[in-house]
Amino acid sequence: MYDTRPFQVPKRTIMTPGPVEVDPRVLQAMSSSILGQFDPKFTSLMNDTMELLRHLLQTNNQWAFPIDGTSRAGIEAMICSVIEEGDTVLVPSFGRFGSLLIEICERCGANVYSIECEWGQVFDPEIIINKIKKLRPKVVAMVHGDTSTGRMQPLKEIGYACRENDSLLIVDAVATVAGTDVKTDEWYIDGLITGTQKCLSVPSGMAPITYNERIEAILSKRKSIEKGLVTDINSTRDVSRRIRSNYFDLSQLQDYWSPARLNHHTEATSMLYGLYEGVRLILEEGLEKRFERHRLNERALVAGIEAMGLSLFGDNSCKLPTVTCINIPEGIDGDSVRSMLLDDFSIEIASSFGPLHGKIWRIGTMGYSCQKSNVLHTLACLEAVLLRHGAKLNVGEGCQAALDVYKNLEKTQIST
């Protein structure tokens, strides 16, 4: 026997670093009827989405479109399309998603030089810049905000050094775009990847990317060699430098997103409705206002956590504004606290990975989840659950401290 009753989705407050809650208007857009992928109404939605993405990603690049798949689909598409067997790649890593970049670059046959820093810190840019000068890598691949440790790496000086040394800078900005400033062009980023389920507040399933003409030149070169159009290798067709993935071949995807509309895979129409609506809502709110809302709710959350008597993990000077990492107090079972929050209060917060599992909790303040009521609700319930677990706290002070932050800052009329 099997169960044919409909699935009942419980109402949750999601305070993780993704997936996060989604604006009902995005969910509504996603329930619209299907259009064919060459229907002019649909192709004009594709063009409109590219235009909105350019604004979101703060770029004048011609190419800004989503890859179908989760964020790592965008990362794989970018990396496997740019990197060839034997290319030198530098990956400075300060958390789990740095390790993901190393793995994907290795799978593409790159000679990967990785440098790591202690989890909870980021790099002094000089260290990376010196490495770039010495190594002169074809690509520097790095994460902007690593959700596993809750840290954010300043990128502008690194971007400038890449440009000066003829290296390409490819950035995973999955956790930062639409939550805090990411200036693709101003920071000399050549290829940038983001995702939908973090600060964009759209369901998981697409990865918007953008890349400039430096990367486009590599795509064109590889394609013309594959087609035998380049004379420097005896003008015969040579598939040895062909992009190893069909699904993630950026030159083919670019042809599909260009006016030529060359067929590739079947576009995920409902996801695109959701992405368009999500990005439209972000730009309607305004990027600056949105970043300010993220900062305010983060500040209230941090004030509440500290007033309660808990401590934050990591170097505060490079804290990722969209994720707050909290040290689990001595003697408290972190997973048991998370389970009780979910089972009794319907609130989800996250643990972390590898060396940090069992040591920290992570609370996300991203997109539609990043609201005053969510922050206050989370603080109040976390206090109740911790008391239940026998923790020693400054009872009642968490919410009050957060309320003080809101009271002071609401005077300046930031909407929460």
Ligand SMILES: *Cc1c(COP(=O)(O)O)cnc(C)c1O
């Ligand atoms: C969440 C996250 C990803 C995850 O990618 P998915 O494929 O969408 O799970 C990648 N990079 C960073 C920095 C992230 O925070």
